[in-house]
Amino acid sequence: MTGRDASAAIGRRRFLRGALYASVATLAPSVAAREAAEIHAVVGKAAGRYAAPVFGSVQAALDAAPREGLRPFRILIGRGVWREKLVIDKPWIHLIGEDRAGSVLSYDSAAGMRRADGQPWGTWGCASLTVRAADFRAERLSIRNDFDYVGNLRAPRFEAIGPNGAQAVALMLDRGAERSVLHEVDLIGHQDTLFAEAGRSWFRRCRVAGSVDFVFGGGNALFEECTLHSRYRPDKQRQGYVAVPCTPSAQAYGLSFLRCRLTRDAEVPDASVALGRAWRPGRTLPDGKYGDPDAVGAAVYLSCWMDAHIDPLGWDAMAYTARDGSRTMLEPLAARLYEHDSRGPGAARTPQRRRLDRAAVLRHQRERVLGDWLPQA
Template sequence: MSTPRPDNPARTARPGGTWGCASLIVRASDFSARNLTIENSFDYVGNLDSPRFQPIGPNGLQAVALMLDQGADRSHLVDVDLVGHQDTLFVDAGRSLFRGCRISGSVDFVFGAGRALFRDCELQSRWRPGKPRQGYVAVPSTPAAQDCGLVFEHCRLTREARVPDASVALGRAWRPGRTFADGKYGDPDVLGNAAYLSCWMDAHIDPVAGWDAMAYTARDGQRVMLEPLDARLYEFDSRGPGAARSPVRRWLDAEQAAAFSPARVLAGWEVAA
């Protein structure tokens, strides 16, 4: 996810980074999909065991299934399976609504800067051999001036059979690098926003930490961590064996949760049934 966007994102025999690996890229408004599968079938687990690529970004294993890129808006997906491992779903632009979808992945598998509402979806964490931290679900890069980012309503957080208890984070906040007049560093105008509202969580969700920190490059060139409590990462009415309260799992009250209404998340876009 830290890979710079290439001028020409054409596919090659080498890993293309986040913006060069997607199975499907949407750059237009009013995209819709129903009752199908969008998959990036890159052999993630096989390449952990026997690496074949030079690293790009943190590990060169980005494999986006669906990217909602600049120009996308009012994207509507119903009963769609989105299948991948690292970076499965990149919702980086516009407004989007996912209803009854199943999204599977491991590392940062729902991420980006867009306004996205997930209703009655399944978020399945996949197994990564040899990794104590099996993965991260929601990784927003929401502009600080934007009031809503990735919002999950009445969703189910599930796992593959080999994913251990307490091994997956609800997410972490991504501060991507941006080029400024004085250099390239983590964009200070980005402050991730994600909320889980009345979601059921299996025991693979870390009951104590809940959310993890994520590194970015500061203006002085140092690598620093964006801590969960320094971003906008919330829960309300979480349920199931993975639901817990801790000092770093911030729970909203009912009035605060109401601020993440569909009308507000989708900024006035009304979607027909």
């Protein structure tokens, strides 16, 4: 190649590289513009980049959504702590955070606290965010219950409701919720952080932090590549329980954890946290109120990494009220609590930690767990 040819080749490469950079520069604004056009409401100071209406609260933005939505109504949550107690009862609400750690939905009600009418909130009413409609989605934000759990352990401030009144739910998927998606969301509390009570839900790359029963309920919830983080409880030998299902007996799937990580605060001792326990909540039946005999909890850990805070025994028993009024223990072997391919320092092999057989493992792939619903990240 002559010097002239080499110069021409270099010139062509520079031209092509410049054209490529120009095309990328042209593409980036178009993608940003398309995303901005898909935002229908903005909460906070992120308004400058979007043509959507701006609201001063999350509740005001929810009020602006159509009652019978047929497509997503996307609300951008700007940076800040939005202290609001929210109930989503409209379908297709999508909450999109401007910043995963900086866009925070928070409240601080606990079960034993009193509502305006003087009655206690209870576990079913204390959530910071309650979902009662289909096709909810949240991504890149945090949902917290900021009740001072540790402070209340040291100096209780109200009458106990249930075991202690300190149940403080961050997110509840209540009756009416179905096809809920949470992607890259932090859920933070202590006791009863996430109440997955109803419908099918998919959690992907989320972080759930708590101590006692901090993932619980009777819904069909699939967690993929999530972090389940155990928080420290001062002066407690049993630091907590991760998964606490009350799955109806006819429901094949309950709380399913696939490729998740079970981590801990530095202060949480080794062997101090149970994988979970099966819950039999009280239910009013024709012959009285007692632990629901139809609640046969289902929870599985599949290819999960576990730190050494997980007890080698795995699962604990849990008390419930029997039909005759006595307190009875629901033993782990009486429920549907299993593992497969557990890894890390907390992955022990003991008789109480039952393994799924190969056929059961295949039945716990996403397509089988979620059925005809195939959510997208």
